[in-house]
Structure formats: C-alpha cells, structure tokens
Amino acid sequence: MPSPNRAIIAAAGARKTQMVVDGALSDPERRVLVSTYTNDNLDRIRRRLGNEAGVVPANVEVMPWMTLLLREGANPYQSTVFGEPGLIEGVNFDHGTPRYAKRGTRRYYLDHSRNVYGDVLSDLACRANEDSGGEVIRRLEAIYDHIYIDEVQDLVGWDLEFLDLLFRSQIGVTVVGDPRQHILFTNRRSKNKKYRGSEIAEWIAERTSLCEVEIRADSFRCNQPLCDFASGLFPQMEAMQSIENVLSGHDGIFEIAEDEVADYIERYRPLVLRHNKKSKTLGNAAINIGLAKGSTWDRVLIFPTKPMREYLAHQDPTKLKAPERLYVAVTRARYSAAFVV
Amino acid sequence: MLKKIHIENYRVFKTFDLDFRDGLNVLVGDNDSGKTTVLEAVHLALTSRLRGRLIAHDLSPHLVNQVAARRYLDAVHGGATEPPPEIIIDLYLEEREETAFLKGTNNTAMENACGLRVKMSFSEDFSEEYQRLLEKPQEIRLVPTEYYRLEWRSFANNAVTARSVPISLSYIDASSIRLQSGADRYVEQIINQQLNPAERAELARAYRTLRESFADDDAIEAINTRLSESQDDLTDKELSLSVDVSQKASWESNLVPHLDDLPFQYIGSGDQAALKILLALQHSADRCHLVLIEEPENHQSPTSLGSLIKKVAEHCEDMQVVATTHSSFVLNKLGLDRLILIGRDAGLPITGLPAETLDYFKKLPGYETLRAVLAKRVILVEGPSDELVVQRAYLDAHGCMPSEDGVAVLTCGLSFKRFLSITKPLGIPTAVVTDNDGRDPQELRDKYEALGATTVHIGELDGGVTLEPQIVSANELATLNDLFGTNHADGDALCAYMKDNKTICALAIFEAENGCKLPAYLADAVAK
Numbered sequence: 001m002p003s004p005n006r007a008i009i010a011a012a013g014a015r016k017t018q019m020v021v022d023g024a025l026s027d028p029e030r031r032v033l034v035s036t037y038t039n040d041n042l043d044r045i046r047r048r049l050g051n052e053a054g055v056v057p058a059n060v061e062v063m064p065w066m067t068l069l070l071r072e073g074a075n076p077y078q079s080t081v082f083g084e085p086g087l088i089e090g091v092n093f094d095h096g097t098p099r100y101a102k103r104g105t106r107r108y109y110l111d112h113s114r115n116v117y118g119d120v121l122s123d124l125a126c127r128a129n130e131d132s133g134g135e136v137i138r139r140l141e142a143i144y145d146h147i148y149i150d151e152v153q154d155l156v157g158w159d160l161e162f163l164d165l166l167f168r169s170q171i172g173v174t175v176v177g178d179p180r181q182h183i184l185f186t187n188r189r190s191k192n193k194k195y196r197g198s199e200i201a202e203w204i205a206e207r208t209s210l211c212e213v214e215i216r217a218d219s220f221r222c223n224q225p226l227c228d229f230a231s232g233l234f235p236q237m238e239a240m241q242s243i244e245n246v247l248s249g250h251d252g253i254f255e256i257a258e259d260e261v262a263d264y265i266e267r268y269r270p271l272v273l274r275h276n277k278k279s280k281t282l283g284n285a286a287i288n289i290g291l292a293k294g295s296t297w298d299r300v301l302i303f304p305t306k307p308m309r310e311y312l313a314h315q316d317p318t319k320l321k322a323p324e325r326l327y328v329a330v331t332r333a334r335y336s337a338a339f340v341v
Numbered sequence: 342m343l344k345k346i347h348i349e350n351y352r353v354f355k356t357f358d359l360d361f362r363d364g365l366n367v368l369v370g371d372n373d374s375g376k377t378t379v380l381e382a383v384h385l386a387l388t389s390r391l392r393g394r395l396i397a398h399d400l401s402p403h404l405v406n407q408v409a410a411r412r413y414l415d416a417v418h419g420g421a422t423e424p425p426p427e428i429i430i431d432l433y434l435e436e437r438e439e440t441a442f443l444k445g446t447n448n449t450a451m452e453n454a455c456g457l458r459v460k461m462s463f464s465e466d467f468s469e470e471y472q473r474l475l476e477k478p479q480e481i482r483l484v485p486t487e488y489y490r491l492e493w494r495s496f497a498n499n500a501v502t503a504r505s506v507p508i509s510l511s512y513i514d515a516s517s518i519r520l521q522s523g524a525d526r527y528v529e530q531i532i533n534q535q536l537n538p539a540e541r542a543e544l545a546r547a548y549r550t551l552r553e554s555f556a557d558d559d560a561i562e563a564i565n566t567r568l569s570e571s572q573d574d575l576t577d578k579e580l581s582l583s584v585d586v587s588q589k590a591s592w593e594s595n596l597v598p599h600l601d602d603l604p605f606q607y608i609g610s611g612d613q614a615a616l617k618i619l620l621a622l623q624h625s626a627d628r629c630h631l632v633l634i635e636e637p638e639n640h641q642s643p644t645s646l647g648s649l650i651k652k653v654a655e656h657c658e659d660m661q662v663v664a665t666t667h668s669s670f671v672l673n674k675l676g677l678d679r680l681i682l683i684g685r686d687a688g689l690p691i692t693g694l695p696a697e698t699l700d701y702f703k704k705l706p707g708y709e710t711l712r713a714v715l716a717k718r719v720i721l722v723e724g725p726s727d728e729l730v731v732q733r734a735y736l737d738a739h740g741c742m743p744s745e746d747g748v749a750v751l752t753c754g755l756s757f758k759r760f761l762s763i764t765k766p767l768g769i770p771t772a773v774v775t776d777n778d779g780r781d782p783q784e785l786r787d788k789y790e791a792l793g794a795t796t797v798h799i800g801e802l803d804g805g806v807t808l809e810p811q812i813v814s815a816n817e818l819a820t821l822n823d824l825f826g827t828n829h830a831d832g833d834a835l836c837a838y839m840k841d842n843k844t845i846c847a848l849a850i851f852e853a854e855n856g857c858k859l860p861a862y863l864a865d866a867v868a869k
Contacts, residue, residue, distance in 0.1 A: 132453070139497070
C-alpha cells in the first residue's frame with residue numbers, strides 16, 4: 001500500500017517552509033529528501049534544517065529539484081533509454097530541446113556535449129522509469145522513506161508526471177505550495193500546458209485518492225488590508241485571513257507619484273521590487289519580483305507593469321494575465337505595499 | 342559486500358571478471374598473473390587512489406594494458422582511426438540499505454546493480470590537441486594518457502566522493518614495509534580507524550596540552566630567556582624555542598605505537614606485518630569493512646605464520662577479506678575452497694572440493710598444494726626419490742627441468758587421492774606415478790583413474806615391485822655400480838643397497854653426467 005501523501009495548499013505567509021522543515025526533522029529514523037525548484041529557497045530550507053552548528057542531520061538530504069531529476073531520475077537507468085551507459089554529463093540550462101527532434105530520441109534529450117536539455121529533464125526521468133520497468137522509482141524507494149517538496153507550484157509539465165510517479169510509490173510524499181505564487185521560469189517550456197501555474201490546485205484535486213489535501217488561507221505574515229488586496233487577485237480561492245493583523249500606522253496598499261519615491265524610500269525603507277531588469281526604477285536598487293519569493297519584509301515599494309497599473313485602477317482580475325507576480329510582490333510585506341504610478 | 346569485479350584494459354588484464362565470495366577470498370596465481378592488480382583495482386574503485394595518490398593526478402600510459410596499447414598504436418601508425426583505449430573497473434557491491442544509492446545500470450554489462458565504476462578515457466576537451474597529434478602518427482609512442490580524464494562514479498552515474506563510499510577499507514601490503522618518521526602510515530591509518538571521533542579528539546587535545554606544557558617547563562623558559570637576550574643583529578624579532586602546535590604537526594605524525602615498550606619501527610618486520618593485519622581485522626563489528634591483504638606470509642617464520650593465519654581465518658567469518666598468497670601453507674590453512682585462481686581473463690574459483698580434502702590439508706598444511714594448482718601439468722609421485730628420478734626422466738626426454746615447462750612433480754606420499762581432488766575440478770592434467778607394490782598394475786590404474794588421474798604410470802610386475810628393482814631391471818649391473826661407486830655382485834645385492842640408500846641413489850641418478858636407463862613407465866609419465 002502506498003504511503004500516505006499530503007498536499008498542503010497554503011497562502012503567502014502561512015509558514016509553508018516551516019512545515020517542510022518541521023516535517024523533515026520530525027523523525028530521525030526516517031530517511032528524508034527535501035527538494036524545491038529554486039536554489040534560493042533551498043538555501044533557506046537548508047539553513048532552517050541546520051542545528052545551532054548549521055549542520056543538517058544525517059538522515060535528511062537536501063537537493064534542488066533539477067538535481068533530483070538528474071541524479072535520481074535520469075542518470076541511474078539512462079542505458080535503458082539510450083542503450084549505452086554513462087552518457088549523461090550534466091544539464092544544459094541555456095538551450096531547450098531542438099524544435100523538430102522526436103520525443104524519445106537521443107537528439108531530443110542530449111546536446112552534443114551529452115548534457116540533458118533542461119526543459120526535457122523531467123521527461124527523460126519519466127522515460128527512464130518507463131523503459132526500465134519502474135526501476136527509477138524502485139531505487140528511490142530503497143533510498144528514501146519520505147520526500148518533501150516545497151513550492152510545488154513551480155513544477156510544470158513532465159515535472160508533474162514525475163511527481164505523480166512519486167505519489168504512487170511506497171515513498172511518502174508531502175508537497176507544499178501556493179498556486180497563487182506560480183511564476184513561470186523563462187528557461188523552461190511546458191510540454192503539458194494543462195496544468196500550468198495556478199492549476200496545480202486542479203492537479204492535486206484530481207489526486208485526492210492519492211493524498212490528503214489541506215487548504216490553509218491563514219497568513220502569519222501579512223496584515224488584513226494586504227490579505228484583502230491579495231485575495232482580490234484570486235477570487236476563485238478561499239480569502240486570506242491575517243492571523244495577527246498587526247498594524248503599524250502605515251498599512252495596506254498605497255499609490256505614490258514618481259517624485260515622491262525618494263522621500264518614501266528614505267522614510268519607510270521598503271524593499272524595492274521590479275518586474276525585471278528592463279523595468280525603470282528611477283535609479284533605485286531593486287530586485288525582480290520572482291526572486292523575492294520566500295522572503296519577508298516590513299514594506300515593499302513596487303514599480304508596476306502596465307497591466308498591474310490597470311488592475312490598480314479597475315480591480316478586475318480577469319484582465320490580469322499574470323496575477324501571480326502581483327500577488328507575490330504584495331505578500332512579501334507585513335504592513336504595506338506602495339505602487340509607483 | 343563485494344560481489345564481483347569487471348576490469349578492462351587495466352595493466353595485465355585485457356578483460357577480466359571475478360566473482361567474490363563472502364568471507365575469505367584467497368587469490369593465487371603465478372607471478373605477473375595479476376593478483377596484486379585485482380587488489381589494486383578493488384582499492385581504486387573504492388577510493389580512486391593508487392598507492393596513496395589520487396589516480397586522477399597519476400594517469401600514466403603504464404596503467405593501460407599492453408595488448409590494448411599495442412593494438413591502438415599499430416592502428417594509429419597504420420593510419421587507421423582507432424579510439425584510445427579506455428580503462429574500466431566496475432566493482433559490484435551487495436545491495437543493502439547503505440548501498441542503495443549506488444544502484445543503476447551504468448556499468449559495462451548494463452546490469453541493474455549497486456556498484457562503483459572507475460573509467461579512464463580520452464577527454465573530448467582535448468580533441469583539438471589530439472587531432473594535431475594525429476597529424477604525425479609516428480610520433481605517438483605511448484597511449485596519450487595526458488589527454489585522458491578520470492571518472493569515478495556510482496552505477497547510478499553520479500560522481501562519488503571518498504566520504505560517500507559506504508565501505509571502509511584496510512589495505513595491508515606486508516611485502517613492503519615502509520618506514521616513515523613517526524608511525525608507519527598504515528599503522529597510523531589503522532589506529533585512526535580504531536578510535537571513535539570522541540577518542541580522537543581527546544587524544545589530539547591531550548597531545549596539544551603535552552606540547553604546550555613543554556614551553557612552560559622551567560628549563561625551557563630559562564633557555565628562551567637567554568636566547569632572547571643574546572640577540573644577534575640578524576633580526577630584531579624575539580627568538581624562542583617551542584613545539585609546533587599547529588594542525589599540521591598532529592599527533593598522528595608524532596605518536597608511535599609501542600609493542601612491549603619497543604617503538605613500532607624497532608620491532609621486527611614480521612611482527613610489524615602481523616600487527617598491521619591484526620589491527621585491520623579488529624573491525625569485525627563493522628559490517629561494511631573490507632580487508633585486502635597482500636602476501637601475509639612475508640617476514641613470518643613458519644610458527645608465527647601459523648598463529649597469524651589462524652587469527653585471520655577466525656575473523657573472516659564475519660568480514661570479507663581478499664588476500665593474495667604465494668604460500669601453500671597459507672592456502673591450506675585458510676582453506677583450499679577459498680581459492681580463486683587468477684587466470685588471464687577470469688578468476689576461477691575451485692568448486693566441488695570434498696570436505697575431507699579441505700580438512701586433510703588444513704591439518705597437514707605442509708603439502709605443496711599451490712604448486713599443483715598453478716601447474717600446467719602435474720606429475721604426482723610417492724616420495725622424494727621418485728621425484729628426483731622423474732625429474733631426471735623429464736630432463737632426458739625434453740632437455741629441461743619440468744618446472745621450466747610449468748610441470749610440477751609433486752611428492753605426495755599416500756595422498757594421491759587428496760591431490761587428485763584438487764587438480765580434477767581445476768582441469769589440470771595429472772599423471773600418477775607409483776609402485777605396483779606387488780599388486781596388479783591394471784587394478785591400480787583403474788583405481789587412480791577413477792579418482793581423476795589423467796594417466797597412471799606403474800611398472801609391470803616382472804620389473805619389480807618398487808622403483809629400485811625397476812631401475813635395476815632396466816640397466817646393466819656395471820652401469821649402476823659405476824654410478825653409485827659400488828661393487829655389488831648381483832642385482833639383489835644392488836637392490837638391497839638402493840633400498841637402504843634411497844635418496845642418495847636417487848640423487849646420484851639425478852646428478853649423473855651420462856645417467857642410466859630409466860624404466861619405460863617413467864618415460865611414459867614424462868611424455869608430453
């Protein structure tokens with residue numbers, strides 16, 4: 001009988017990562033793997049898993065998702081796909097599989113230096129499992145008792161196929177994520193467009209027989225005005241509740257003019273966020289919204305994109321193509337989010 | 342733990358396969374057959390080190406099998422395109438919880454197993470340089486290992502590190518005892534493995550305290566005061582004497598194990614070797630410990646070898662040990678069933694040995710079983726005089742000593758049956774030469790053939806019942822009288838003399854310039 005799996009869908013600031021950390025440390029007898037898509041988040045998890053000396057317990061292994069796919073997915077049984085052992089050198093993150101290569105062929109998976117194209121790595125992991133008659137998963141069953149995956153909303157296409165294999169294995173799997181925080185990574189193409197972004201919730205909903213689903217709309221981080229704004233972006237999901245609702249005297253959503261930016265930064269010291277490096281920030285140091293995921297600040301100052309500005313004006317989420325970015329930006333803050341308009 | 346090994350193009354092996362057994366494995370073979378190479382390959386796959394150095398820094402053309410190298414060079418010189426030969430070592434491990442992550446099909450056989458793989462092959466990073474080299478193929482004299490790279494991976498194709506390998510290892514080479522300052526490196530390693538981390542830390546702390554207290558000694562303080570006063574003009578900094586307390590000067594390099602109060606390097610080489618082996622065997626509690634021993638018989642007197650081997654055999658019940666040996670004594674004592682004969686392309690275990698045979702040679706370990714095992718052909722004789730005469734017969738027939746042809750003439754007393762039970766399963770042609778002792782030769786022939794003898798050589802009854810009368814019947818009386826410097830009146834007297842002086846007469850025959858005629862059945866026995 002497969003081990004009990006859990007899926008926790010939680011709002012920003014629900015202490016999702018802490019759930020992963022607590023779970024991973026709960027039983028020193030279990031051999032545990034913790035994985036997530038971004039290195040930043042992985043570092044955060046690793047720091048929290050460490051004891052006072054910063055040492056992660058020996059029964060817990062921490063591995064980026066792509067490394068998991070390469071080391072434990074594609075590598076061990078590559079010979080069943082390619083007919084030759086030891087071909088794969090690494091991962092090619094710069095290029096995708098050639099447009100006209102046929103799925104399943106060597107040219108489809110490997111470049112000239114025998115690196116796997118990053119966008120088909122999870123495809124190859126699934127393929128190796130299939131071609132080896134399930135050995136990839138059997139091997140993992142012999143190594144790990146439980147696998148935790150944080151920020152599961154970052155997984156797309158074949159990643160989800162591989163996750164499905166894990167769900168159906170003897171290994172216990174706990175996935176934690178927030179569909180509202182899905183930000184598509186530009187170096188990945190989704191072959192399976194059905195479950196993109198927010199639809200991880202749908203993917204999980206189809207697997208209630210395989211896992212116990214838990215929805216948490218509470219936020220430890222954001223106060224109620226921010227929660228309300230964030231909830232407005234995803235009317236189809238349960239509205240967020242602030243647990244402590246701490247107010248600081250400058251709370252909720254603000255709009256400021258460009259000539260007020262310098263004073264505002266001076267006064268409130270917000271984290272300055274931008275869409276990407278092409279966004280104009282009036283010379284202020286800023287970080288991309290996507291990279292701010294997982295972090296917490298008192299206040300943020302956002303240089304919005306045009307669709308975001310329109311949303312601020314009309315509050316119509318159906319017009320917003322990527323509500324995830326706006327959601328991530330606003331929910332970084334405990335007290336206030338200001339937009340430069 | 343170790344299940345099997347597959348080797349390609351490494352040293353003497355073009356391709357080589359060997360299955361390990363649990364417990365004890367005794368590798369035997371002629372010189373240069375590759376016994377040591379097998380141990381080396383195991384060590385290499387588990388550590389990526391060769392004689393203490395990382396192999397990645399030491400890729401040398403001499404690691405490449407000569408046949409493979411020749412083939413490559415001939416092809417290149419002939420203008421053909423032949424890829425430089427790859428060295429591969431696939432070491433298969435038993436599947437356990439701690440080895441599960443090493444599982445996969447990335448080995449030459451593409452077998453789904455746990456294991457480690459060392460591969461030395463041409464690195465495509467050097468394609469350009471290599472292409473330029475190929476423009477003048479005659480200048481390529483050796484395999485261009487400077488363009489090689491080393492990969493040390495699991496069968497899951499993931500890079501491994503010394504820390505991630507779940508097997509600890511003691512490699513004891515008793516044949517060469519290297520002395521260094523302080524403790525011998527091997528002993529140092531072995532002692533280090535004996536101590537748990539807490540004990541190691543305690544030892545390091547005690548050692549540092551000891552050195553620090555040296556500087557506080559009154560005499561040392563006085564000396565240091567004087568030194569700082571008698572400052573010369575060389576430097577204006579203060580000069581003092583102290584002990585190096587840096588990490589580099591750790592206890593390992595300064596503490597010396599003592600045996601009966603003698604520092605380790607002053608005890609005899611025999612005891613040193615024995616101590617190393619015994620220390621390594623102390624690991625019995627650890628399931629994942631492997632011991633490789635090269636020629637434990639070195640530096641040992643027969644007595645001490647006996648007790649050492651007894652201890653080795655005891656420990657091997659719960660630990661895997663791979664040992665090489667040149668000693669029949671070691672082989673007999675450890676058990677002939679543990680033998681693995683190193684052939685050109687495979688390790689041949691011996692199977693189907695009767696339990697009585699094993700037991701027999703354990704109790705009588707003096708028999709030269711190893712010579713039988715390693716011979717191309719065996720001639721079994723009863724006693725030392727038969728051995729001498731048969732050797733002479735061989736020399737007369739072929740112009741050289743049997744050993745030069747790989748033929749072993751073995752004295753086995755009344756143990757024909759025991760020796761035949763070894764040579765038969767190994768498929769070694771074995772001739773039995775024996776006296777008829779007054780019995781029907783055909784009956785005896787049938788008996789020994791049934792036991793596995795390839796041929797049986799017995800003098801006919803009319804030639805006499807033992808070797809001596811057979812020799813007398815084959816020769817003129819005068820020839821033998823000349824040979825022995827005797828003056829016997831008839832055959833019976835001569836026979837009686839020969840029986841009383843068996844070995845002396847046999848030696849005389851063996852050494853004689855012109856020799857004498859030897860009975861026909863001996864000529865048959867030595868015929869190729």
